[in-house]
Amino acid sequence: MDFAFDARTEELRAKLLAFMDEYVYPAEAVAEEQRAALASPWDTPAVVEELKQEARRQGLWNLFLPDAGHGAGLTNLQYAPLAEITGRSPQLAPTATNCAAPDTGNMEVLAQFGDERQKKQWLEPLLAGEIRSAFAMTEPEVASSDATNITTRIERASDGTDEYVVTGRKWYISGAMNPDCKIFIVMGKTDPDGADIRRQQSMVLVPRDTPGVTVRRAMRVFGYEDHHHGGHAEVVFDHARVPVSHLIGEEGGGFAIAQARLGPGRIHHCMRLIGMAERAIELMCRRAVSRDAFGKALARQGVVQNWIADARVAVEQLRLLVLKTAWMMDTVGNRGAHTEIQAIKIATPRTVVGILDRAIQLHGAGGVSQDFPLAELYAAARTLMLADGPDEVHQRSLARRELKKYL
Structure with missing residues (x-):
């Protein structure tokens, strides 16, 4: 490597x-x-x-x-x-x-x-930055950490038209509050009674202006509305009809597509989290050399030195693990890097949350204020212990993979 x-x-x-x-x-x-x-x-x-x-x-x-x-x-x-x-x-x-x-x-x-038509209509304007999009998967009524629980239905129209009817309620749909968000990728069940629970789900493209689609409200994250990110919305699909040609891939392929999507997403989050930690360390150091307490600079207080040293060690460890994971994804594919992807998803958010917590502590009241970015960074990092699968799901899967060698 x-x-x-x-x-x-x-x-x-x-x-x-x-x-x-x-x-x-x-x-x-x-x-x-x-x-x-x-x-x-x-x-x-x-x-x-x-x-x-x-x-x-x-x-x-x-x-x-x-x-x-x-x-x-x-x-x-x-x-x-x-x-x-x-x-x-x-x-x-x-x-x-x-x-x-x-x-x-x-x-x-x-x-x-x-397909080529979907790429022309939606991928090209996304690549050009002309529109935004959202991924509608998480639901409030079920434990969405288990994607097979999803209750949203994607059903063939009963009136003979070549359409799907989408019915369900989603929440924490990132980016959906942004008026430039023009398209939803919606995950729901096309075969809710199918024998294979991982072949019950499909994904369809639902334009925002489709009748029956309602962006009901913004969901806050630790009190933040996350305007920069386009917000996180509750979205209701009330018998929203889209052409069957809006299906992505094949019926029953939604779960596999979701897994393919989430692998790169998880490592991208972890890459950016390391950047958040680096900014936190920089702010800690600047604060420590600029403030005095009890007769000497904070930078000369042993506990502050320990915080900064521990943060540096932790970031270097995380960076190496993320780089190893990236290298494995490039060389053996996402499936071959499954263990490493789960490891970084577990380790990175919780470690960066700890670093940000110390940085906030070092800044005192300023740390929880709007005058520094730390509180907002903390909210974002803490949320990533839930997003793209909560830590416990990844720990369960990783432990089972390890134990399999001995069973």
Whole structure:
């Protein structure tokens, strides 16, 4: 395993670091000011569109997609250090580079499983950053950590038309509050009584303006509405009808598509989480050398030194595990890297939550305020202990894989 950055990665890292310093960090405060003056808090601040134009001009666009025909053609190992950099400003940088979830996963689904008409209608405008999208999977009435529990129905119309009728209620559908979100990828059951519980589900494309689709309300995360991310919504599908041609792949293929989608999504989250941790360490160090308590700088307090040292060790460990996982995904595929993907999904959010917690503590009241990004970063990191499968599900699967060797 060789994790040294190749020439292309080094070139993109240098450009991206400069882009962050010159454009993204200064835009954080500007975006907040502009958002306060918008007619709707879900509208996109003008500075975000300016960032997107600049990123595209510099070639910092669609870096996540390994398909060179649609994206930058980078491997997971090449993309990892770039995603880490964007994670330092998760509110702006992923969107600015068209590498923000859930659009990334949706683009991967369409690129891998969509037909030519679906790619033309939805993938191309997503790749161009002209529209946004959402992935409608999680439901409030069931334990969605077990995807076979999903109750949303995708049924053939009974009136003889060549249509599906979609009925169900979803929530925490990321990006759905954004008015630029034009398409939902909806997971539901086409064969709820099928013998194979992993062949009961399918995925269909449901345009936002379809009659019967209602974006009911925004769901908060620790009190945050997450405007930068496009919000998280409760969405109701009340006998929403779409053509059968909106099926992605085949009937019964929804579960497999979801698994294919979530593998890259999980590692992308972990890459960005490391960037969040790095920013937290930087803020800790700046705070520690600028404040005195009990007669000496915080940087000379033993407990603060321990926090910073432990954070550095933890980040270096996580980075190596994420890079190993990226390398394995590139060399043996997502299935071959299953154990490592689960390991990073367990280890990274909980470790970064701990680092952010110490950074908040070091900042005192400022740490929980809007004057520093730490509270919002904490909310995002803590949420990732649930998103794309809660920790306990991954621990269960990983333990069973380990125990299988001895049974």
